[in-house]
Amino acid sequence: MAITEILPAIARGVAHSRAVFGARRMAKTGRTYGCLEVAFPDEDERPTDGYREWGVRHSVTFDDEIEIFDASEEFDTAEGCLRYRAQELGDDEKSLETIQDGVQRYVEAFDNFALWDPKASLDIEKGLDDLFEDRDWTLFISRAELQVPDVSISNATLVPHEDAWLLKFDYVNGSDSGTEMEYVYEKRGRMYVTRSSYSALRAAIPAFSGRQLAKVYDTLQEALDGIAAGALTHG
Numbered sequence: 001m002a003i004t005e006i007l008p009a010i011a012r013g014v015a016h017s018r019a020v021f022g023a024r025r026m027a028k029t030g031r032t033y034g035c036l037e038v039a040f041p042d043e044d045e046r047p048t049d050g051y052r053e054w055g056v057r058h059s060v061t062f063d064d065e066i067e068i069f070d071a072s073e074e075f076d077t078a079e080g081c082l083r084y085r086a087q088e089l090g091d092d093e094k095s096l097e098t099i100q101d102g103v104q105r106y107v108e109a110f111d112n113f114a115l116w117d118p119k120a121s122l123d124i125e126k127g128l129d130d131l132f133e134d135r136d137w138t139l140f141i142s143r144a145e146l147q148v149p150d151v152s153i154s155n156a157t158l159v160p161h162e163d164a165w166l167l168k169f170d171y172v173n174g175s176d177s178g179t180e181m182e183y184v185y186e187k188r189g190r191m192y193v194t195r196s197s198y199s200a201l202r203a204a205i206p207a208f209s210g211r212q213l214a215k216v217y218d219t220l221q222e223a224l225d226g227i228a229a230g231a232l233t234h235g
Contacts, residue, residue: 019070019072021068021069021071022116023066025064026066034069035067035068038067064205075110077109078102078109079131081106082099082131083131085098086102087131096139106127106131107124107141113210115209124211125146148209150215151172151215153170154170155169156168156226159181165184165191166200167183169220173212181200182194183200193221
């Protein structure tokens with residue numbers, strides 16, 4: 001959560017006003033060129049990580065190597081590169097391999113951008129339609145491969161945290177399952193799930209992909225509304 005909270009300020013400090021920064025696990029080969037490395041406190045200065053206290057998924061630990069990257073720039077680069085390859089290259093073997101590589105990079109950048117930018121488009125098929133124009137992009141990736149699994153949410157409960165509230169819940173996402181928490185806030189007498197860039201679910205090692213988040217937020221909001229309605233009924 002601490003890494004997620006600081007990202008907007010870092011973006012404003014080192015990039016343009018519309019930049020969207022994200023965090024991710026560093027590759028085994030080391031920090032990506034142009035990225036920033038997260039420096040954790042020394043061992044004797046570290047606070048408790050909170051996972052055991054809250055009983056939630058271990059998303060990032062002090063042993064992880066995390067880098068901060070410009071998700072908007074990476075997406076713009078991948079989009080521009082694929083547009084050129086899809087529209088200008090031919091059908092020979094080398095060209096097709098180059099386009100395939102561009103598609104893979106675009107899908108990765110699309111998902112990263114969707115994870116970190118609350119305003120990002122979630123319609124990846126439309127994005128591919130626009131980039132390929134009249135060319136058939138399903139030769140390089142099928143529509144089925146672009147599908148993300150539905151997420152099941154259960155056991156949502158409100159947990160007090162300092163002067164605010166967190167929504168704790170269990171989830172099943174394909175073969176993965178666990179417990180997560182999200183910030184909630186009150187506005188005009190109603191409690192809302194946080195969907196902004198400060199959302200706790202936008203994490204360096206996330207439980208959900210960017211294209212899953214909208215439905216996850218909707219499901220959490222329904223659960224939160226149910227909790228609030230129950231409190232009013234029994235209040």
